[in-house]
Amino acid sequence: MSTLGEGKRADMRIITRKTLIATAVAATAVALTAAPASADSVTIQNGGYIEGTNVGDFLFLNNTSGSAVQCASLEATGYTPKDPATGEPIVDGPLLGAPFTFDNVALSSPGQVNDWCLANGFIPTQVTAMGVPWSFDLAGGHTGSGPGGTMDGRLNNVKVTLHAPSVPCDATVGGPGGAGGYVEGMYTNPSTLTGNDGTISLPFGSTNNLEVLSVSSVTDCAGLISFGEPFTLAGDIQVNRTGPVPPAAGISPTINF
Missing domain, CATH: 1.20.5 (Single alpha-helices involved in coiled-coils or other helix-helix interfaces)
Structure with missing residues (x-):
């Protein structure tokens, strides 16, 4: 038993x-x-070499003094993620890195003195992008996929110099410790797969870590800007591909999840 x-x-x-x-x-x-879908499942359509142009003015605002530098034009060139094997941008395929990288960025106000931007509406100010390339990386959530879909991200490596000889004033704005800073924003896919309205939005008041890194002025910049003061960057950048062709130049990249 x-x-x-x-x-x-x-x-x-x-x-x-x-x-x-x-x-x-x-x-x-x-x-x-x-x-949930992994990062490997994120893809790009109509990638390639790109240009970024402003939609409306670009604004640099001193959060402490209220002084603002307004630029009527932003022109940038760059690329979507590149294929490690060829070194060329991936037109249609996996998203291998930051969706957009801008290795040339120019800020100006055509028609003003020297085509420079304007501080407080009347002070000619040369704004020079430093720390390039600037890159827009995905960070956070997204709503939908394909045409019209939106995704959170941040513009990284942001750093500029401000040169206003009439004050006189020279200053540098960027991230803490002298590094490039970031500004949180959002990319909206074009309204159709062949649309040209894909846009990076950096709304006023977006979270960022920009601050005044240095000031050089015998007049202390007339009280317009001081070391350590926080700054805000706001504006919209429309992104359009320039090549290779096909697909057509001028259309915007689409990010899919």
Whole structure:
């Protein structure tokens, strides 16, 4: 009787062990099926070499003094993520890195003195982008995918010099410790796959870490700007591809999740 009882208990242990294994396998399968899309599943359509142009004015605002530098034009050139094997931008495929990288950025106000931007509406100020390339990286959530979809991100490596000889004043604005700063924003896919209205939005008041890194002035910049004061950057950048062709130049890249 004892031997028979022990045999039954052994059989029960085997059955229980098999049941637990089967349950674990089934649970794993469900978990994998329900898992959210990974970074590997993010793709880009109509990538390539790109240009960025402003939609409305670009504004640099001193949050402490209220002084503002307004630029009527932003012109940038760059590229979408590149294929490691060829070194060329991926036109259609996986998103391997920051969606947009701008290695040339120019800020101006055509028609003003020297085509410079204006501080407080009347002081000619040369604004020079430093720390390039500036890159727009995905960071956070997204709403939908394909045409019209939006995704949170941030513009990184932002750093500029301000030169206003009539004050006189020279200053540098960037991230803490002298590095390039960031400004949080959002990219909106074009309204159609062949649309040209894909836009990076950096709304006024967006979270950022910009501050005055240095000031050089015999007049202390007339009280317009001082070391350590926080700054805000606001503006919209329309992104359009310039090549390779096909697909057509002028259309905006689309990010899919």
